[in-house]
Amino acid sequence: MKKERLFIHWLLAIIIASVLLVFLKPQETINNIIQAIAIITLVFVTWVYAKRTGDLVEQEKKTLEENKKKKDADYWEKRINEFYQPFIVKLNNIKEELYNEQRDTKKMNELRNDAQCFFWKKKYMISQETVKKIEKLQLTIFQAELDRRKKSFKKYYEAEKEVRTTINNEWNEIEDKIRKFYGY
Numbered sequence: 592m593k594k595e596r597l598f599i600h601w602l603l604a605i606i607i608a609s610v611l612l613v614f615l616k617p618q619e620t621i622n623n624i625i626q627a628i629a630i631i632t633l634v635f636v637t638w639v640y641a642k643r644t645g646d647l648v649e650q651e652k653k654t655l656e657e658n659k660k661k662k663d664a665d666y667w668e669k670r671i672n673e674f675y676q677p678f679i680v681k682l683n684n685i686k687e688e689l690y691n692e693q694r695d696t697k698k699m700n701e702l703r704n705d706a707q708c709f710f711w712k713k714k715y716m717i718s719q720e721t722v723k724k725i726e727k728l729q730l731t732i733f734q735a736e737l738d739r740r741k742k743s744f745k746k747y748y749e750a751e752k753e754v755r756t757t758i759n760n761e762w763n764e765i766e767d768k769i770r771k772f773y774g775y
Contacts, residue, residue: 605632664772667765674716675762679755681706686751689735689744703732721757728754 605628685702688694707729714722728750735747 601632601635660772664769667769670716671762671765674713675758675765678706678709678713679758681709682751682755685732689732689747703729718761721754721761724750724754724757 608628681702685699685706688699688702710725710729714725717725728747731747731750735744
């Protein structure tokens with residue numbers, strides 16, 4: 592709004608100056624003055640359009656940045672909903688069956704294979720460090736399943752605890768990022 596007023600004032604000043612010059616100066620000088628005023632006006636109009644174009648570009652950059660942040664937040668939510676939460680449920684089911692005295696071998700194999708297939712499909716959603724820890728855990732699950740000695744269970748327990756801690760830490764970091772994005 593201020594720019595439009597400035598532009599209108601500028602045009603009025605040029606018109607008034609032109610009218611006064613027509614009445615006060617000889618014709619040859621008037622032509623030079625009018626030409627100078629026209630050039631100055633053209634420069635001013637060009638500057639106004641350049642400024643507005645720059646403002647539009649800045650606004651578009653901000654919109655693109657906001658869209659990128661929104662996409663990131665959506666992906667973080669997807670990671671929680673499609674990997675972390677279901678994987679913790681799968682870990683709980685495996686742990687429950689492993690510690691069951693009347694362990695069903697067929698059910699245990701299904702749980703382990705289900706977790707393995709899920710992990711392979713979704714491991715792109717987690718860090719390389721977490722991938723390595725889960726792969727280590729999978730080996731200890733298999734060993735603990737075959738050998739019920741305390742040593743195998745201790746390795747499983749340690750690996751499982753490490754994976755849970757890592758997943759919980761990543762999950763919390765993601766939730767913090769989402770809260771910051773949405774301003775909570």
